[in-house]
Amino acid sequence: MAGTVTQSSLELSPIGNCQVSALVDERAGFVWGCVPRVDGDPVFCSLLNGDRQDQGVWRFELEGQVSSSQHYKRNTPILVTRLEAEDGSAVEITDFAPRYEGSGRMYRPVAFTRIVRPVAGAPRLRVRLAPLHGYGSAEATTTNGTNHVRYRLGDQTMRLSTDAPVGYVLEGRSYRVEADQHFFLGPDEPFVGNIRSEIRRMEANTRKYWQHWVRGLHIPLEWQEETIRAAITLKLCQHEETGAIVAALTTSIPEAAGSERNWDYRYCWIRDSYYTVQALNRLGALDVLEKYLAYLRNIIDQARGGQIQPLYSVMGEAELHESFAENLAGYRGMGPVRVGNAAYKQVQFDCYGQIVMPTAQAFFDTRLLRMADETDFAHLEEVGEAAWAKHDKPDAGLWEFRTRQEVHTYSAVMCWAACDRLANVAARLGKGDRVRYWKDRAEAIRAKIEENAWSEEGGHYGASFESDYLDASLLQMVELRYLAPDDERFLKTFEAVERDLRRGDHMLRYAAEDDFGAPETAFNVCTFWLIExxxxxxxSGEARDLFCAMLSHTTRSGLLSEDLDYETGELWGNFPQTYSLVGIINSAGLLSKPWSDVR
Structure with missing residues (x-):
């Protein structure tokens, strides 16, 4: 029923334009959205506002509502929500963030657009627009004119321009909707032109942009809709201004109920971004790769002696001090809500391989507008030197342990990959001496891994040089071309990993206790690594069955979060999680029947 507080869930649908984004719940409520970019102040924060879900939200409440349904317009992030009332009246709400080319540039304002259409009966609607600022600490102050409302949000102001009755909006009073109504929440400047015609033009242009972008993707024959939705959402996770790709759009959705494993994922992890561009590159989405490579070049330029940290802000800022948003209760009241991420101070040496591998493509791929050159190679060699120096040194590992360090096998293999790919690039550039140099280093790292990570007693590789415990990242040794899939050592390691970490249809990242105790949920990308x-x-038959089982856990919007309760099937962790969407794309491409089957 309208106005009732329901428990927060991850049944959410993202909209966005690669500048701002919002997560929309099943009842057409904006429950999460930050301005002026993904790591900004969440003016829509009711997702993390505990019982105060009527604050930090933008919702259209239909009197007597009994049901709702949602869908995206085909091959776009334009969302349509239908609300139906007990008397048969209904409205459709179309939500999008404008994105299209105009005047020689991409128009992607800090703005959200909503269209309300009465589609049955005589619907009565209440507009609840209650943004907060200061991470839930204060309500907006307002001023208004005939067709607009200005919302003062700390040091920024947003303006709602609308052809709906402004007084009803301000007072939250219900009214009868007899014609289409249009809402544009954006910069504090007068809306130019007729709002109805301009917003409809924005919708048409935005639809055209996304459908043409999807048209250029190379998708598998099977699971096309799933692949396209994952690809669109991954693109929404890129901050186009700089090319950075965030790990997720949210902060502090716990990995398990009450676990306090609540992290802010609105930043660019070198690791997560590598997997994202790798997956989109397989679909031919070179625009995301090109922009991310520009971001990496800036990071490499600023790195001192090739030293790379695990994550940066979308603007390339290095320091991401971690604090608590005291005025937000957290997802279902499960705080804390964290702002910033102290992992930026950690040492995670896998990042060197994840810098080199996507950049290496720029030396080979003639489709790129800017191919890499010898100057780029010189900078990249600095990263390779750091990989060589750190390949056998303790780090926090890809799972970012906060209280212990070991020489993690995954990090060492990634350092090997950095040197191996640099040898390939040197060969491309005709630098024979550098080919031998980097091959020698790659071979030396391999020897160190074989000596220290392989356990004769256990009959498998260990997650670290110091012990023989297992983690799911060992399955990536084939993807990284360190081992062939029929290599006896890989097969034995796979057998051990599956025995120790598989829980039914799902996979743990590791089973050993960490800083917060034993993991309670499966890590979705690890399940996709199992499928691969x-x-x-x-x-392959088992892999297909497992892939279909994973797809059955997606939200109605076709997406996944980071974690999953392997007993109940409930999603946990930040949403939408790029890792998990990468898994959908990679598994679909690997398992699909070939297009030749229909030709």
Missing amino acids: ALHLTGR
Whole structure:
């Protein structure tokens, strides 16, 4: 029913334009959205506002509402929500953030656009627009004119321009909707032109942009809709101004109920971004790769002696001090809500490989507008030197342990990959001496891994040089081309990982206790790594079944968060999680029947 407080869930649908984004719940409520960019102040924060879900939200409440349904317009992030009332009246709400080319540039304002259409009966609607600022600490102050409301949000102001009755909006009073109504919440400047015609033009142009972008993707024959939705959402996770790609759009959705494993994922992890551009590159989305490579070049330029930290802000800022948003209760009241991420201070040496590998493509791919040159190679060699120096040194690992360090096998393999790919690039540039130099280093790292990570007693690789415990990242040794899928050592390691970490249809990242105790949920990308390993080792039927089982856990919007309760199937962790969407794309491409089957 309208106005009732319901428990927060991850049944959310993202809209966005690669500058701002919002997560929309099943009842057409904006429950999460930050301005002026993804890591900004969440003016829509009711997702993390505990029982105060009527604050930090933008919702259209239909009197007597009994049901709702949602869908995206085909091949776009334009969302349509239908609300139906007990008397048969209904409205459709179309939500999008404008994005299209105009005047020689991409128009992607800090703005959200909503269209309300009465589609049955005589619907009565209440507009609840209650943004907050200061991470939930204060309500907006307002001023208004005939067709607009200005919302003062700390040091920024947003303006709602609308052809709906402004007085009803301000007072939250219900009224009868007899014609289409248009809402544009954006910069504090007068809306130019007729709002109805301009917003309809924005919608048409935005639809055209996204459908043409999707048209250029190379998608598999099977699971096309799932692949397209994952690809669109991954693109929404890129901050186009700089090219940075965030790990997720949210902060502090716990990895498990009451676990306090609440992290801010609105930043650019070198690791997560590598997997994202790798997946989109397989679909031919070179625009995302090109912009991300520009971001990496800036990071490399600023790195001292090739030293790279695990994550940066979308603007390339290095220091991301972690604090608590005291005025937000957290998802279902499960705080804390964190702002910033102290992992920026950690040492995670896998990042060197994840810098080199996507950049290496720029030396080979003639489709790129800007191919890499010898100057780029010189900078990249500095990163390779750091990989060489750190390949056998303790780090926090890809799972970002906060209280212990070991020499993690995954990090060492990534350092090997950095040197291996640099040898390939040197060969491309005709630098024979550098080919031998980097091959020698790659071979030396391999020897160190074989000596220290392989356990004769256990009969498998260990997650670290110091112990033989297992983690799911060992399955990536094939993807990184360190081992072949039929290599006896990989097969034995796969057998051990599956035995120790698989829980039914799902995979833990590790089973050993960490800083917060034993993991309680499966890590979705690890399940996709399991699916890939099953297929590559000849168990393709099982891999397909497991992939379909994973897809059954997606939200109605076709997306996944970071974690999943392997007993109840409930999603946990930040949303939408790029890792998990990468898994959908990679698994679909690997398992799909070929297009030749229909030709």
